[in-house]
Amino acid sequence: MRVTVDSHSGFCHGVVRAISEAESAIKKWGGVSCLGDIVHNRIEVQRLEALGLKTIHHDQINTLNEGSHLLIRAHGEPPATYALAKSCGVEVIDATCPVVAALQRRVKRAYEQMQQCGGQLVILGKHGHAEVVGLIGQVGGDAVVIESEAEVNAIDFSRPVYLLSQTTQSVALFERVCRAIESNLAAGCTFTADDTICRRVSSREEHLREFASSNDVVIFVCGRKSSNGKVLYNICLEENPRSYNIEEASELLPEWFSGAESVGVCGATSTPLWLMESVAKQIEKL
Numbered sequence: 001m002r003v004t005v006d007s008h009s010g011f012c013h014g015v016v017r018a019i020s021e022a023e024s025a026i027k028k029w030g031g032v033s034c035l036g037d038i039v040h041n042r043i044e045v046q047r048l049e050a051l052g053l054k055t056i057h058h059d060q061i062n063t064l065n066e067g068s069h070l071l072i073r074a075h076g077e078p079p080a081t082y083a084l085a086k087s088c089g090v091e092v093i094d095a096t097c098p099v100v101a102a103l104q105r106r107v108k109r110a111y112e113q114m115q116q117c118g119g120q121l122v123i124l125g126k127h128g129h130a131e132v133v134g135l136i137g138q139v140g141g142d143a144v145v146i147e148s149e150a151e152v153n154a155i156d157f158s159r160p161v162y163l164l165s166q167t168t169q170s171v172a173l174f175e176r177v178c179r180a181i182e183s184n185l186a187a188g189c190t191f192t193a194d195d196t197i198c199r200r201v202s203s204r205e206e207h208l209r210e211f212a213s214s215n216d217v218v219i220f221v222c223g224r225k226s227s228n229g230k231v232l233y234n235i236c237l238e239e240n241p242r243s244y245n246i247e248e249a250s251e252l253l254p255e256w257f258s259g260a261e262s263v264g265v266c267g268a269t270s271t272p273l274w275l276m277e278s279v280a281k282q283i284e285k286l
Contacts, residue, residue, distance in 0.1 A: 001257065001260060001261060001262070001263060001283075001284075002261065002262045002263070003262075003263045003265065003280045003283050003284050004215070004262070004263070004264050004265065004280075005266075005273075005276050005277055005280050006207075006208070006211050006264060006265065006266035006267075006276075008207045008211075008266075009204070009266040009268075009271065009273075009276060010267060010269075010271055010272065010276065011039075011269060011270070011272060011273070012097075012200055012201055012269035013097070013200060014074035014097025014098070014099060015039050015074050015097075015269060015270060017074065017095060017097070018038055018071070018073050018074040018095035018097070019038065019044075019048070021071060021093055021095040022034060022048055022053055022071055022095070023048075025069055025093055026048075026051050026052040026053060029069060031052035031053070031054060032052065032053060032054070032069050032070075032071050033054045033055075033056045033064060033069065033070050033071065034054065034055050034056070034070075034071040035056060035057070035061070035070060035071065035072060035077065035081065036055065036057070036073060036075070037055060037073075037225065038053065038055070038071070038073045038074075039073070039074075039270045040223045040225040040226040040227070040228075040268075040270045041222065041223035041226065041247075041268075041270045041271055041272065041275070042223050042225075042247065043223070043247065043248055043272075043275055044223075044270075044271075044275065053071075056070075058081065058084075061081075061084050061085055061088060061090065062084070062088050064088060064090050066088065066089030066090070067090075068090055068091070069090070069091050069092075069093055070085055070090050070091070070092050070093065071092075071093045071095055072093065072095055072096055073095055073096075073130070074095055074096060074097040074100065075097070075100065075129075075130035075131040075134060076096040076097070076100045076101060076104060076130075076131060076134035076135075077130075077133075077134050077137070078133065078136075078137020078138060079137060079138065080137060081137075096134075097167070099167055099198045099200075100134070100167055103135065103164065103167060103196045104134065104135060104138050106164060106194065106196060107121070107123070107135050107138045107143075107164060108138050108139060110162045110192070110194065111138070111139040111142070111143070114160065114162050117160050117190070118159055118160065119159050119160030119161060119162060119190070120143075120144055120155065120156060120159050120160070120161060120162070121139060121142070121143040121144065121162050121164070122143065122144045122145075122146060122155055122161055122162065122163045122181075123135055123136065123143050123146075123163075123164050123165065123166065124146055124147075124163065124164070124165040124166060124169055124173070124174055124177055125145055125147070125165065125169060126147055126166065126227045127145055127147060129166065129227055131166050131167065131168070132145055135166070146177065148173065148176075148177070149173075149176045149177050149179075149180040152177065152180045152181055152184060155181065155184075157181075157184045157185050157189070158186045158189065159189060160189050160190040160191070161181055161185065161189070161190075161191045161192070162192045162194065163177070163178065163192065163193045163194060164194045164196045165194075165195065165196050165197050166197075166227075167196060167197060167198040167201065168197070168198065168227055168228040168231070169231070170197075170202070170231050171195075171202045171205070174193075174195060174197060178191075178193045181193075201228065201269055204232065204269075205232070205235055208235050208236060208239075208266060209235060209238075209239045211236075211264050211266060212235070212236040212239035212240040212243060212264065212266075213239045213240055214262075214264070215240065215262045215263060215264035216259075216260040216261055216262045216263065217240075217242045217243075217244070217262070217263045217264070218236045218240050218242065218243040218244070218265075218266065219244055219246060219256075219263065219264070219265045219266075219279060219283065220232065220233045220236050220243060220245045220246070220266055220267060221246055221247070221265065221266070221267040221268075221271050221275060221276050221279055222245065222247070222267050222268035222270065222271050223247060223268075223271070224247060226268045226270045226271075228268045228269045228270060229245075229267070229268035229270065229271070232266075232267075232268055236266070242256070242260075244256055248275070248279070249279045249281075249282035252279070252282055252286065254286050257283070257286060263280075263283055265279050265280045265283070
């Protein structure tokens with residue numbers, strides 16, 4: 001049985017940068033606090049915590065010692081978080097993904113534009129996702145968040161609409177939402193669709209379809225919290241019904257591989273390469 005690890009899977013540039021910042025801070029100061037899971041992968045978080053990373057929540061910022069360091073992960077944060085850290089004398093290590101940081105600036109510009117014409121800002125993204133919280137925080141929460149075309153009724157179609165997207169959303173979903181908005185918008189109202197999906201992430205979708213269809217069995221490795229992982233795993237499942245989603249090698253079941261000659265191992269932008277390789281080695285032992 002041939003087992004192949006997808007060379008296009010694994011950490012995106014933003015995650016690589018955040019983890020590098022964390023490892024450098026740990027080496028320099030012996031440890032560092034991170035606001036929320038540095039990546040939506042429990043196994044990688046445990047690895048970093050063993051080195052000296054401490055995961056904290058927003059309500060713990062004011063418990064940090066003055067002069068201590070706080071890492072902002074790739075998802076980014078609203079301005080209020082930086083203000084709180086500063087008021088507590090905490091030094092921020094900003095590892096916000098450059099693509100997310102650019103999107104935050106676009107959100108603010110779009111909001112200002114909508115304020116001038118009585119319009120509304122709409123963001124396609126997962127409710128409560130760290131990146132989305134950071135985005136709406138740029139405009140004081142004055143934005144409509146929708147997860148799919150089924151939620152477009154939350155939009156006031158009698159007013160202009162400016163749509164942006166969480167960077168890890170599906171291009172196909174963004175296009176469906178655009179069509180749903182256009183079909184409901186009142187006559188004379190303007191609609192601006194600003195596709196802010198990260199192409200380094202979305203470009204993986206087409207490759208993943210090819211990868212999934214070229215293997216008898218697909219093992220998709222990602223953390224349970226990974227929004228991107230859910231999107232990419234469903235793509236695998238669409239192309240290959242023998243696709244299985246796991247978080248670590250211990251979840252593998254021998255019956256999945258019955259009669260299979262080829263197995264493909266792939267993962268989300270939050271899945272480390274070392275974890276996919278460990279899964280592949282375990283499959284070879286079955």
